[in-house]
Structure formats: structure tokens, C-alpha cells
Amino acid sequence: MKNIIKITAITTLSSGLLFASGWRLPESSPKSTALSGAYIANANGADATYYNPANMSFNENKAQMEIGLMNVYLPKMSYTDNEISQYNGDTLEENTLIPSIFLTSGVYDNSSLRYGFSLTIPGGLTRRWDEAYPKTFAEEFSLRIIELNPTVAYKISSNLSIGGGLRAIYSDGVTKSDGGDAKPIKRDLEGTTIEYGYNLALAYKPTKKSNLSITYKSNVDLNEEGNAKLYISGTKVYDGGASVSVPLPAALSIAYAFKLGDTTIELEADRTYWSSYEDLDFEYTDDVTAALIQYFDTAKERNWKDTDAFRLGITHQCTERFTAMLGFSKDGNPIPDESVSFESPDYNSHTYSAGFDYKLSDSSSFGFGYLYSEKKDRTITNSLADGTTYLNGTLSDAKAHISSISYRMDF
Secondary structure (H helix, E strand, O other): OOOHHHHOOOOOOOOOOOOOOOOEOOOOOHHHHHOOOOOOOOOOOOOHHHHOHHHHHHOOOOOEEEEEEEEEEEOOOEEEEOOOHHHOEEEOOEEEEEEEEEEEOOOOOOOOEEEEEEEEOOEEEEEOEOOHHHHHHHOEEEEEEEEEEEEEEEEEEOOEEEEEEEEEEEEEEEEEEEOOOOOOEEEEEEEEEEEEEEEEEEEEOOOOOEEEEEEEEOOEEEEEEEEEEEEEOOEEEEEEEEEEEEEEOOEEEEEEEEEEOOEEEEEEEEEEOHHHOOEEOOEEOOOOOHHHHHHHOOOEEOOOOOEEEEEEEEEEEOOOOEEEEEEEEEEOOOOOHHHOOOOOOOOOEEEEEEEEEEEEEOOEEEEEEEEEEEEOOEEEEEEOOOOOEEEEEEEEOOEEEEEEEEEEEEO
16 A cells, blocks of 8 residues: 555655655756756756646757656664654665656647657655664655656747646555564555646746746645555454555646856746645555554544745856756745654755756767755654654754766757
């Protein structure tokens, strides 16, 4: 069943994956990585099909392809208890490789239509706690989300275009917790789902050197269905169907890019609609043993909040072949204090990035982007449904390193 639910978000950045707030990962190509996600109004080339399909209308009249590979490295995150040092713990380090493919067409049959397609990883996560106490609540939370996105753009006039497409989402995940000898209860959940949504885009060029764009990605409810195994003192007490639903939330982006000489500056504001995540409720096809209900079968309020992110991207054409990029973003935190847990901690974060694009020939280029995200430490005191305090300490050292490379070609 998959904890996609709870923590794909865990680290916002996890790319095991996650990055922005919650479990959304806005960076899927070297340019977006190098610009800290400030890549909507200035999206160009094959990856425009994903970031801003309306901008495909302003690409050169040729087919383009980009193949990329991203690595997300998550160092250990720590929990330090305020009272009992034996409760302290760290997550394991995580390295996740993420592929991507982007394709765009030339002008179709002398019309104003352009077509595109992308395969990306828009969110997800892997977090594994290594010490006994945190493992009681979150031994492993792994989530994979894969998106196929066919798109189309229509050029209304020389400076105005609209675009959009279908979002086909596949996800699978694993949720495990193990209380060991101290709390001899254990769960092992797995699940998958295929869901659908849509995305819309508008691009307007007030001048030849500027672009004002708006994009919207719809909410997609991930209705995970699979199998759950529950144990007490090593004895299996449940082995059957289970399900849970969590949102891949809607996101609205407004961006303005303008060119000053050889430098393009993009300012972007995003809103992610996390308020659609109201509770976390695992459902089982059969009854669960009474002793496990409060741990595994009681709906947990989440009541997440919509979050805002502000991004700045700077692209400078250094030479005819070499382009440099810098980026910065400030992301909000969707999780109220009372909903923070080992399964889904999150924090306000700052992101810094840089990268380059090198033109190998008239029809091909190589891109590289690097991003570093650092989250603010968070001190929390939270209780279980019976009033027992289970989290009374500080979650710290949540960081992420993302490296991305790609090869682009025209054909």
C-alpha cells in the first residue's frame, strides 16, 4: 500500500525523492535543477513540453529530444530526543537515480500546432530510520511516482500561445515499521496505483525579450491498493488487502522572464495546494486486531496547508557555445506542528543551484545542473491517539544534493 501517502513527502527533497514542500519534486532536467526550479517562462527546447507546454510554440521549427539522468543524494537526517537519549536516531543515507525523457515536434502540417511528450519523476521518496525507536514508527517509507505527459501547444498569435496535456501517473511504494523487543508490533505494506490528471499553460510575450507565463498542474489523488501484513510479537495477525489515498497536489506557477543583454532573469512564484491532504486513513478489507488499531487503523489528521515558493533563476550566455546558470528558491512547509511525525517531517527550506549548457554542435548539446537544499531544524512535541508522547525532540540535518546531466539533440 505504500506510504506514498505519508511520506513521499518526508523530505521534501527526497528524491528518493522529494524536494519542494511535501513530496513534490519540481526539478526534472539540468536547466530546472541549475535554476532552482525557476524555469517556467524561460523554458525552451525539448523540456518545455513538461515545464511550460505553451512555450513549445516559440521553439525553433524542428523536432527536439532530451535524455537526462539525475542523482539525488540525501545525507543522514537526525532526531535528538529532549529527554531520553536512547530514542535518538538517524536515517540511512540515500542515493536515487532518476531518468527523464523529453520530446517536442516542429510545426505540424503548416498549422499552429506543436506536440510534446515527457517521462518524468514528479515526486516521491525513500527514508529509512536506522535506530530502534524511530523504526517503531518508520523503518522504511519508499515511494516512486512516474509521470507520462503528452502535451500540445497552439499558437494563437505571434506573441500568445496556450498549451496543455494529460498526466498519467503510476506510483508504487512500501511502508514498514518495526518496534522490536520494546514494542513488538510490526507492519509491512505494499501497493500500487495508476491515476490521471491534466496540466494547462499560457505564455505571452509582451516584447521579443520577455515572457509572462502561467502553468497549472491538477491534483491527482493517489489511491494506493495492495497488501498489508501486521505482526504482534513475531506472529502474523493480518495478511490481506489494504488501501490508502493521498494527493499529488495541484500546483500553480506564475513566472516572468526578461532579457538584459546576454542575461535572462526569471522570477517565479508557485503555490502548491497541500490543503487537499486532510487525513491519513489506512483501510483494510478485513478487521484488524484491536491491539493494533490505534497504531495502524486509526485515521490520523494531517490538515496540511497550502505552501508558497519563490524562485529566482539567472541564465547568462557566456560564449556562443557555453551558457551558465544560477538559481535560488525559498520553499514553504505544508505540515503543521501537530501533524509532524517520523513518517512525515518537513521544514522550511532554502535552495541554491548552478549549472551550465555546452553546445557540442549545431544540433546537439550537453547540460549539467547541481542543486543544494537545506532545511531548517524543527523541534516538535507530539502524542499518539491515547495521549502518549512519542515525539519530543528536534529533527535536524535535513539536506539534499541533486546532480543532473542530459544530452539534447535536434532532428
